[in-house]
Amino acid sequence: MTAFLVVLVIILFGVAVWQMSKIFEMSKTGPADNASEVASDKDNNVNGWLMMGFVLFIYLLSIISFWKWGDVLLPESASEHGVEIDQLMLISMALIFVVGIVTQWLLHYFAFKYRGKKTQRATFYADNDRLEFIWTIIPVIVLAGLIIYGLFTWTDIMDVNTDDDPMIVELYAYQFDWRARYGGEDNTLGEANVRLIEGVNQLGVDASDPYAQDDVVVNELHLPVGRKVLFKMRSQDVLHSAYMPHFRAQMNCVPGMITQFAFTPTVTTEEMRMNDAVVDKVRRINEIRRENSRELAAKGEETLEPYEFDYLLLCNKICGNNHYNMQMKIIVETQEEYDAWIAEQATLAEALKQ
């Protein structure tokens, strides 16, 4: 990798030096050509060609980026609605790539083809209603399609209801960590307010609320696969954002209000660890970690543990100095595993008694 970077820098530096030398050369070609700071035919020619080079550079950069970094992208969606988002993303991306490639080509090719010459005459061409109509109406139609598709997807995702009996989980954000609260046996969260925060009752749950007694507060989010989860989000202090990239889910946590987002996880953590893209990614990360460990070992420091994939809940709204380190592990598991896990957790009533 470093070798690639070094090569890239050298190439770039080379291009810069070559450009400079060319330009200094040009500036020495005698007074006739350099008498004024207005572009001469020679400048037009050189820069016209460079325009051609530049559009190739853009294409090349895209190809290299895909080749080098195509595999850092998120793996396939681990939630039901995420598949739809990925589909829409793919269509939109294909569209903007086609439009981008064509328009960039036209722009730079025209800049090259019509580079100025003393003998050349530009065409006086100020208007063409039909052409303008065409390139107004085409974006209108294409965008209308995208808007309609997008809005159907959006409405589907954001239509939060309790019809199909989702599991209710509260995500609670504070500087700089997360807590999750499960509704417990009754699948209903007890009332809570920051004014009730005291000692162990870190989330300010109303201990007198009958619904609150069986609530379970944890710092690792476990979800049974295939069951819809309705997240109720709260924040204790500043804005946070609950970002679960693998599930294509995100919602801000706003002090003073409860926001919500629902999704159905479809791939367990175990299955995701077997996913080819994830296996690849973990292998690459572990190579980096081994390398870093060697360096650390050389310095006599503790080496790094090998990395194992886990879903993450990240904070994605600037929230203070440790914003970069505000995350929680998410584990998607089978219903049985989940049941076993939740049974081990202390309910709020038990926790408060201790």
Add this chain to the structure above:
Amino acid sequence: MSAQAHAPAVDHHDDHGHHHKETFITKYIFSQDHKMISKQYLITGLFMGIIGIAMSILFRMQLAWPEEPFTIFEIFLGKWAEGGVMDPSVYLALVTIHGTIMVFFVLTAGLSGTFSNLLIPLQIGARDMASGFLNMVSYWLFFLSSVIMVLSLFVEAGPASAGWTIYPPLSALPQAIPGSGAGMTLWLVSMAIFIASSLLGSLNYVVTVLNLRTKGMSMTRLPLTIWAFFITAVIGIVSFPVLLSAALMLIMDRSFGTSFFLSDIYIAGEVLHNQGGSPVLFEHLFWFLGHPEVYIVLLPALGITSEIIATNSRKPIFGYRAMVASILAIAFLSTIVWGHHMFISGMNPFLGSVFTFTTLLIAIPSAVKAFNYITTLWKGNLQMNPAMLFSIGLVSTFITGGLTGIILGDSALDINVHDTYFVVAHFHLVMGISALYGLFAGVYHWFPKMFQGRMMNKNLGYVHFWVTAIGAYGVFFPMHFIGMAGLPRRYYTNTNFPYFDDLADVNVVITIFAIITAAVQLVFLWNFIYSIFYGKRGPKNPWKSNTLEWTAEVKHIHGNWDGPIPHVYRWAYDYSKLNEDESDYVIPGEDFVPQTVPLQENEEEMNH
């Protein structure tokens, strides 16, 4: 200030203004001459730009080589980089102030302030702005706000660091982040003054364009630059006051115990008394300015490019009417799309649908503009001056950055890329880089007008453009990938937990490109300063342009034209127009017809 009492009022008559004896202070400092004020704006803007770009290099180095010690950090950051390792709090401060400076001080004041001031009177044929005094006040308020913003960097607890969007409660509570103490107060004071400055400037621009056009200069004969500045000023007048009210309410929340934006907060071990406010309200108010602000930054750049592309293509701008219509459409739509910054803020999802709809609508006039630029190049005779290169570069980044806007504007897709580096890549290309290219294009093109006929060195200009163009794509294209990998923005380091470890090398590439790109801006600075004093003097109308400013005196006089104000007989885009029997140009041997040339015999006026 007593000098102002008898300073000349703007002369509306056709005889030229009286010449008063000017002292150093009235000529260079408290000048009321729009040309001097534009230079003041430009130089202040460039100075702020140096600070803003230098900051970006510092935090890019931290991102590429997290927690590595650098001597340069120790030099610039002092106690916030003990042993040369950057502190997380100063990282956030750097990104916050970088954003604030670049958006407001460089691209709003530095770009729009400079060129609106320089070009509005010169291109519409006026002796000066409607109110020279207000214009002067506007600049000095801007200067004052710049000074306060720079001073805020030296506050003990650090400058504002809640992000340039300063969302409360983070920006309201010093307990939440140290920068929200005195640093944030200074930020708000500075911005309040900045808004006052911007409003005074904008009102002046609008009044000047509406009232002081020379004879024959109908609205449909205005160069597109003026249309762009005019509409930009209108958007500014509509939206900046809303930011001012948001800032005032935030000041109240911070200092006077109100609860506009605060509710149910437990921080640093205690419950705050605030109840009933909503941070979402702040987001609405902020983005009601924040989104039009994007166009306040971008429209002047597009106006400048329209003029430069037409002039250097030796062709009329294609679809003048459509260009004006799209400026108007963009201006209107820009005020009703702000919610696309808030799809996942917790506002009603139905509102999200509405904002998706309006947002994707705004792609239509933008697409029309891009197509019209490309068609203007078609069958032209392109003069590759540095200004032209930057204009073509602008169209390129405007397209690339604009296209990714289709992803972000779609609420369903925004869920997963919101606040990731994908957004950072998008807006830097579409408004940051594009507007900067507009600024550079304008400086190269109108340098002779600003500095009495001197021109900038074109070869250094070519080096500047090509390295910048490669570097800008090198920085922001790969950035889309780390965004789509799910990396949130504003993270001090991406390697604190292993998941993003494999993005480290992309970050190194981006930073190397950023350093190269920043370094080549020194070529521009050198060229700029050197050319002010030693640049070659070119002809009076070096780019063979049609617009009125090139008929004005090369030497700066208060009143612009030594004789009577020229009259206008045609639009600004009669380039390469042929005479009736198509044997030669309208003016034989000249491929352009300045606006001051009356219609020739048998010549048809462009029916635009």
